[in-house]
Amino acid sequence: xxxxxxxxxxxxxxxxxxxxxxxxxxxxxxxxxxxxxxxxxxxxxxxxxxxxxxxxxxxxxxxxxxxxxxxxxxxxxxxxxxxxxxxxxxxxxxxxxxxxxxxxxxxxxxxxxxxxxxxxxxxxxxxxxxxxxxxxxxxxxxxxxxxxxxxxxxxxxxxxxxxxxxxxxxxxxxxxxxxxxxxxxxxxxxxxxxxxxxxxxxxxxxxxxxxxxxxxxxxxxxxxxxxxxxxxxxxxxxxxxxxxxxxxxxxxxxxxxxxxxxxxxxxxxxxxxxxxxxxxxxxxxxxxxxxxxxxxxxxxxxxxxxxxxxxxxxxxxxxxxxxxxxxxxxxxxxxxxxxxxxxxxxxxxxxxxxxxxxxxxxxxxxxxxxxxxxxxxxxxxxxxxxxxxxxxxxxxxxxxxxxxxxxxxxxxxxxxxxxxxxxxxxxxxxxxxxxxxxxxxxxxxxxxxxxxxxxxxxxxxxxxxxxxxxxxxxxxxxxxxxxxx
Amino acid sequence: xxxxxxxxxxxxxxxxxxxxxxxxxxxxxxxxxxxxxxxxxxxxxxxxxxxxxxxxxxxxxxxxxxxxxxxxxxxxxxxxxxxxxxxxxxxxxxx
Numbered sequence: 001x002x003x004x005x006x007x008x009x010x011x012x013x014x015x016x017x018x019x020x021x022x023x024x025x026x027x028x029x030x031x032x033x034x035x036x037x038x039x040x041x042x043x044x045x046x047x048x049x050x051x052x053x054x055x056x057x058x059x060x061x062x063x064x065x066x067x068x069x070x071x072x073x074x075x076x077x078x079x080x081x082x083x084x085x086x087x088x089x090x091x092x093x094x095x096x097x098x099x100x101x102x103x104x105x106x107x108x109x110x111x112x113x114x115x116x117x118x119x120x121x122x123x124x125x126x127x128x129x130x131x132x133x134x135x136x137x138x139x140x141x142x143x144x145x146x147x148x149x150x151x152x153x154x155x156x157x158x159x160x161x162x163x164x165x166x167x168x169x170x171x172x173x174x175x176x177x178x179x180x181x182x183x184x185x186x187x188x189x190x191x192x193x194x195x196x197x198x199x200x201x202x203x204x205x206x207x208x209x210x211x212x213x214x215x216x217x218x219x220x221x222x223x224x225x226x227x228x229x230x231x232x233x234x235x236x237x238x239x240x241x242x243x244x245x246x247x248x249x250x251x252x253x254x255x256x257x258x259x260x261x262x263x264x265x266x267x268x269x270x271x272x273x274x275x276x277x278x279x280x281x282x283x284x285x286x287x288x289x290x291x292x293x294x295x296x297x298x299x300x301x302x303x304x305x306x307x308x309x310x311x312x313x314x315x316x317x318x319x320x321x322x323x324x325x326x327x328x329x330x331x332x333x334x335x336x337x338x339x340x341x342x343x344x345x346x347x348x349x350x351x352x353x354x355x356x357x358x359x360x361x362x363x364x365x366x367x368x369x370x371x372x373x374x375x376x377x378x379x380x381x382x383x384x385x386x387x388x389x390x391x392x393x394x395x396x397x398x399x400x401x402x403x404x405x406x407x408x409x410x411x412x413x414x415x416x417x418x419x420x421x422x423x424x425x426x427x428x429x430x431x432x433x434x435x436x437x438x439x440x441x442x443x444x445x446x447x448x449x450x451x452x453x454x455x456x457x458x459x460x461x462x463x464x465x466x467x468x469x470x471x472x473x474x475x476x477x478x479x480x481x482x483x484x485x
Numbered sequence: 486x487x488x489x490x491x492x493x494x495x496x497x498x499x500x501x502x503x504x505x506x507x508x509x510x511x512x513x514x515x516x517x518x519x520x521x522x523x524x525x526x527x528x529x530x531x532x533x534x535x536x537x538x539x540x541x542x543x544x545x546x547x548x549x550x551x552x553x554x555x556x557x558x559x560x561x562x563x564x565x566x567x568x569x570x571x572x573x574x575x576x577x578x579x580x
Binding site: 068095096097098099127192193202206233234236239298299300303304305308315322323324325326327328329332334335336337338339340341343344347350353355356357360363370372373374375376377378379382414415418430431462 | 488490492493495496497499500501502503512514516518519521522523524525527528529531534535536537538539540541543545546547553557560561564565566572573575576577
């Protein structure tokens with residue numbers, strides 16, 4: 001059974017279609033491995049019994065025309081799943097059982113997927129190491145006591161450890177790409193408006209996007225096809241013609257112009273990352289692409305602008321958790337006291353910190369100085385990309401300024417934790433698509449990723465470039481199952 | 486600019502999150518280091534820049550005003566805290 005979990009998503013789809021494996025065999029294999037892997041703490045809730053029933057049901061009359069027929073998949077616990085507990089990594093939603101399904105998970109179900117569980121994440125997706133989850137730290141399967149990144153840390157950990165053949169995350173400032181980079185996996189943040197936000201627990205509505213996390217670029221193309229759809233229920237969903245990302249995937253990038261932004265050469269960046277970037281540049285040149293030096297002059301202002309925009313939107317989105325309609329409630333002497341105690345006991349420190357930042361920057365007298373200023377800077381950042389895209393088709397950068405760090409290492413220094421997202425945040429502010437692919441290791445043997453940023457709705461192009469680089473790098477994840485032994 | 490304890494208490498009240506003295510001090514330190522980092526934005530002259538309020542920059546679509554959910558009273562109350570039965574119950578607000 002153990003070898004079933006070594007197959008990638010596309011291989012499993014192929015095996016089901018050829019009737020070499022049944023949905024039940026595959027589902028049981030991933031469930032069994034998940035049960036052996038509790039030490040990783042990747043799951044918050046499991047759906048194992050229901051999943052086996054669904055697999056049996058699928059096998060009794062298999063519809064092989066679906067995109068992911070009978071394939072088990074665990075998802076980030078930020079997606080509302082009907083009748084399956086959804087916590088967003090928070091105590092305040094500890095007992096929340098949605099009565100409706102998010103559009104993205106519904107798309108997975110409609111395409112034949114089977115949900116086997118809900119994966120750990122930073123509380124309300126606020127974090128870069130999965131250490132803010134109320135349900136505990138997640139281990140990176142690469143090495144013990146290493147963070148898997150965040151906020152989609154449980155997703156990245158479960159994927160790299162092969163507890164699920166593919167998974168989905170959400171990305172507000174790097175929450176798909178940074179954990180993908182830390183765990184040697186592929187993660188794509190689509191263009192804002194590509195995947196519906198309906199039923200995703202909201203963090204910062206103008207930045208949040210759901211996206212696929214997979215073992216390779218082919219799987220990523222397939223899962224993006226499954227997830228992306230126009231949706232009436234999300235007013236910012238964009239009605240564009242979705243591509244056949246997998247069918248149209250090609251490693252031919254001849255004549256493609258790839259920009260290298262000088263501002264991403266930051267002080268103190270490890271030499272290995274610099275070398276990795278050079279390796280990516282060389283591969284693009286060898287494969288017939290044109291490498292062009294570009295400038296994104298406002299890059300250094302992206303992170304400070306993000307730390308105004310995201311908390312401001314979060315403080316507004318999280319106002320709904322008041323102990324009245326759903327979720328945790330604390331006893332209070334009166335209504336206001338009940339609100340204050342509920343929110344004080346129900347939210348963790350990082351969430352409270354961000355609500356307070358957001359409340360402050362939106363409060364009377366400070367709005368223009370902070371929130372309006374940040375929105376103007378956001379325009380400048382978007383203009384930088386617009387300008388760059390008059391000269392290039394895509395942009396290549398490292399995914400993160402460092403490899404994964406130890407659990408606890410950055411917990412007491414919020415600014416140093418925030419700096420993790422320095423290469424990913426500008427892309428969310430500009431609403432663009434970007435993919436992180438594993439490209440090498442540092443001297444400790446920890447994975448490092450490269451990021452390819454595209455024009456809006458040009459996911460096919462960044463998938464193709466990623467595919468072309470992936471083929472040349474032949475990256476292998478060194479995972480020895482230390483948590484099972 | 487510094488965010489003092491008085492300001493922390495004010496934001497805490499606005500956010501409806503009660504905070505004790507010790508946590509307030511730590512929060513004040515954290516917020517000061519974060520705002521020090523945020524103040525970098527003041528280097529930029531944005532007097533002629535238009536704010537970017539939405540990345541989608543499309544006009545919102547209108548939909549028909551028709552009821553799509555029926556008999557969902559139970560669904561709505563299902564996740565509410567234990568004290569709630571047929572209504573959302575809150576501590577008494579009128580004496």
